Amino acid sequence: MKVTINDIAKAANVAKSTVSKVLNNSPHISDATKDRIRTIMKEMNYIPSSIATGLAKRRCNNIALMIDLSRRNDFLNNLFYNIIGGVESIVGPQNYDLTICNVTQGEGRKFLNRYALSQKADAIIIDNSILDKETAADLEKMKFPFVALGDLETEQRFHSVDIDNRLGAKKITEHLLSQGYRRIGFIGGQKNESLFLRRFSGYTDILRSKGLNVNPVWCFPEGNNEENGYEIIKKMLTLPILPDAIICMNNYVAYGALRRLQEKGISVPEEIGIVTFDNEPLAPYTTPPLTSLHMDTFELGVKSAEVLMDIIHDNTLANDVTDIEETAFQTWIEPQLVVRGSSVRYK
Amino acid sequence: MKVTINDIAKAANVAKSTVSKVLNNSPHISDATKDRIRTIMKEMNYIPSSIATGLAKRRCNNIALMIDLSRRNDFLNNLFYNIIGGVESIVGPQNYDLTICNVTQGEGRKFLNRYALSQKADAIIIDNSILDKETAADLEKMKFPFVALGDLETEQRFHSVDIDNRLGAKKITEHLLSQGYRRIGFIGGQKNESLFLRRFSGYTDILRSKGLNVNPVWCFPEGNNEENGYEIIKKMLTLPILPDAIICMNNYVAYGALRRLQEKGISVPEEIGIVTFDNEPLAPYTTPPLTSLHMDTFELGVKSAEVLMDIIHDNTLANDVTDIEETAFQTWIEPQLVVRGSSVRYK
DNA sequence: TTGAAAGCGCTACCAT
DNA sequence: ATGGTAGCGCTTTCAA
Numbered sequence: 183m184k185v186t187i188n189d190i191a192k193a194a195n196v197a198k199s200t201v202s203k204v205l206n207n208s209p210h211i212s213d214a215t216k217d218r219i220r221t222i223m224k225e226m227n228y229i230p231s232s233i234a235t236g237l238a239k240r241r242c243n244n245i246a247l248m249i250d251l252s253r254r255n256d257f258l259n260n261l262f263y264n265i266i267g268g269v270e271s272i273v274g275p276q277n278y279d280l281t282i283c284n285v286t287q288g289e290g291r292k293f294l295n296r297y298a299l300s301q302k303a304d305a306i307i308i309d310n311s312i313l314d315k316e317t318a319a320d321l322e323k324m325k326f327p328f329v330a331l332g333d334l335e336t337e338q339r340f341h342s343v344d345i346d347n348r349l350g351a352k353k354i355t356e357h358l359l360s361q362g363y364r365r366i367g368f369i370g371g372q373k374n375e376s377l378f379l380r381r382f383s384g385y386t387d388i389l390r391s392k393g394l395n396v397n398p399v400w401c402f403p404e405g406n407n408e409e410n411g412y413e414i415i416k417k418m419l420t421l422p423i424l425p426d427a428i429i430c431m432n433n434y435v436a437y438g439a440l441r442r443l444q445e446k447g448i449s450v451p452e453e454i455g456i457v458t459f460d461n462e463p464l465a466p467y468t469t470p471p472l473t474s475l476h477m478d479t480f481e482l483g484v485k486s487a488e489v490l491m492d493i494i495h496d497n498t499l500a501n502d503v504t505d506i507e508e509t510a511f512q513t514w515i516e517p518q519l520v521v522r523g524s525s526v527r528y529k
Numbered sequence: 530m531k532v533t534i535n536d537i538a539k540a541a542n543v544a545k546s547t548v549s550k551v552l553n554n555s556p557h558i559s560d561a562t563k564d565r566i567r568t569i570m571k572e573m574n575y576i577p578s579s580i581a582t583g584l585a586k587r588r589c590n591n592i593a594l595m596i597d598l599s600r601r602n603d604f605l606n607n608l609f610y611n612i613i614g615g616v617e618s619i620v621g622p623q624n625y626d627l628t629i630c631n632v633t634q635g636e637g638r639k640f641l642n643r644y645a646l647s648q649k650a651d652a653i654i655i656d657n658s659i660l661d662k663e664t665a666a667d668l669e670k671m672k673f674p675f676v677a678l679g680d681l682e683t684e685q686r687f688h689s690v691d692i693d694n695r696l697g698a699k700k701i702t703e704h705l706l707s708q709g710y711r712r713i714g715f716i717g718g719q720k721n722e723s724l725f726l727r728r729f730s731g732y733t734d735i736l737r738s739k740g741l742n743v744n745p746v747w748c749f750p751e752g753n754n755e756e757n758g759y760e761i762i763k764k765m766l767t768l769p770i771l772p773d774a775i776i777c778m779n780n781y782v783a784y785g786a787l788r789r790l791q792e793k794g795i796s797v798p799e800e801i802g803i804v805t806f807d808n809e810p811l812a813p814y815t816t817p818p819l820t821s822l823h824m825d826t827f828e829l830g831v832k833s834a835e836v837l838m839d840i841i842h843d844n845t846l847a848n849d850v851t852d853i854e855e856t857a858f859q860t861w862i863e864p865q866l867v868v869r870g871s872s873v874r875y876k
Numbered sequence: 877t878t879g880a881a882a883g884c885g886c887t888a889c890c891a892t
Numbered sequence: 893a894t895g896g897t898a899g900c901g902c903t904t905t906c907a908a
Binding site for chain 3: 184186187188198199201202203205206230231233234235236237238239
């Protein structure tokens with residue numbers, strides 16, 4: 183049924199090894215033969231079986247992206263979609279395919295078998311929510327190329343790419359200070375959430391470095407949705423001394439906060455300034471529009487794919503890790519401040 | 530290096546065909562042998578090479594999803610991400626992988642070769658923005674299983690799944706009528722855009738069926754972003770007779786419209802009711818919140834995958850198309866009305 | 877119930 | 893520059 187390399191060989195009256203060499207554009211084949219065979223391929227509509235090639239060459243030109251699709255929410259949707267696009271933009275042009283693997287927490291090992299060991303993928307990009315230490319160690323041991331999405335905050339000897347949330351928090355805090363805000367609070371997140379901890383530490387770092395102290399009374403790591411934002415502000419407004427600016431963990435918390443402040447007739451940005459992490463999806467559309475930190479998640483995909491392709495291409499270099507400094511394993515994406523009305527007092 | 534079926538055969542002192550039969554859980558192998566060999570596999574950490582299996586079995590357990598990732602905007606991001614998740618939720622549990630193919634318009638044929646003919650995928654789901662008629666015909670001719678995302682409005686003899694936009698428009702229009710609105714306008718979209726045409730026809734169908742006539746003066750197919758919405762309302766407000774309700778093509782148009790109405794002090798929903806297609810990303814967060822039509826795009830992925838798996842599993846049935854009515858080729862997802870403040874006059 | 881051998885469609889090595 | 897042949901790691905007859 184399907185035309186194979188043998189059919190071409192027969193039709194062209196050559197050995198199939200010759201056809202194979204034409205496929206791989208070997209320099210040992212005359213241009214005349216190449217042309218002739220290629221024409222025949224066209225005529226016969228021949229497309230080599232990638233699976234047979236894969237078996238013979240021992241690679242499949244496929245990258246597996248392992249993420250947890252089950253935790254559906256607006257934020258992750260957008261994050262992962264952009265990562266997918268970013269990764270594809272790098273690997274696609276290099277003729278690698280992209281397989282999406284939906285891996286729920288705890289199933290990391292199972293999917294490793296399914297993709298890495300079964301040779302369905304030549305390399306993987308894996309979200310750190312599903313990459314445990316042992317799995318990472320195993321991958322390293324077998325020298326299977328991989329990159330982690332998100333920093334693991336441990337002594338890693340493997341590659342990872344992450345948004346620099348600490349730097350982002352610093353930028354956002356510095357912006358508020360530059361606008362003359364001095365009593366800066368921080369709302370949203372969870373005390374034990376690493377994303378929160380990183381951002382929070384960036385915020386405290388800047389305050390301390392300016393000789394200001396962090397007032398724990400103005401910090402409410404109490405959830406990440408609109409309702410949480412609303413309730414936090416409700417509680418906050420009972421304090422004897424109010425913050426004059428608030429950093430929000432995300433758009434929804436910020437939206438809830440804004441809603442409560444408006445109900446109470448407190449003006450933003452005059453009485454209280456507001457800034458938020460993430461420039462999506464509400465930041466440009468609130469009243470006033472929110473100053474935010476744009477996290478380039480597409481770039482996160484791009485960088486992780488670039489790092490991965492580097493590993494694949496010069497595996498010798500990458501294996502020779504002893505010479506490389508620790509920092510070479512981590513790649514950071516710098517968030518960008520987007521200034522809007524919610525935090526601008528001096529025009 | 531890697532342990533293969535031969536290693537297992539040797540270790541177990543059996544023929545590799547026996548091992549293969551254990552892998553495929555053949556009924557002709559005694560339970561004793563199965564247990565023994567399986568233990569050895571565990572011990573030796575054996576994972577079969579999916580690529581070798583694929584070559585032997587002539588299938589790769591992979592579904593290709595062909596979409597155009599390059600047209601980046603909030604709406605498509607969310608749409609495609611949900612489709613990916615929906616498709617994965619069906620094919621993953623059936624042990625199929627999902628490969629994302631970024632196909633820009635005009636490149637359809639090239640990618641068909643890369644995935645279908647080269648046997649990288651057993652079947653494909655392809656967005657109709659990149660599926661031209663000839664390609665579809667070719668796929669049918671070679672009996673390659675595929676499903677189109679989006680209805681092609683032509684005499685198709687192949688399967689497609691789409692959101693029922695016309696039905697959605699009907700629902701939304703009927704809702705406005707039930708709230709006592711009678712002068713209903715329609716804003717956003719482009720005159721030649723098929724999405725617009727379908728929605729518009731649902732809207733006119735309902736009006737006509739109620740004996741109301743469509744006033745073209747209240748229809749502005751003039752773009753799909755916030756600015757367009759704003760400008761349209763600006764223009765609309767100069768009319769001698771205003772509509773008392775407006776259907777918007779999307780959240781951004783609706784947001785722009787709302788903004789202009791607020792500037793002019795026109796109250797929503799009292800003086801003018803507003804409804805919009807799509808329940809994301811702004812609909813719940815505007816003032817007042819927008820009545821919207823929720824398009825279940827995750828379900829779009831689910832259904833297309835289900836249809837595809839059906840085709841794969843009983844190809845004989847599917848090939849016997851002569852008996853099946855035309856309508857069997859189309860699957861529709863019903864949009865859901867989400868009523869919010871922007872269109873409720875009677876409480 | 878198990879084994880032997882041929883084959884899936886390519887590549888890679890060694891000859892010529 | 894081209895051909896022959898032995899794999900790659902599995903499945904699938906057919907025989908025992």
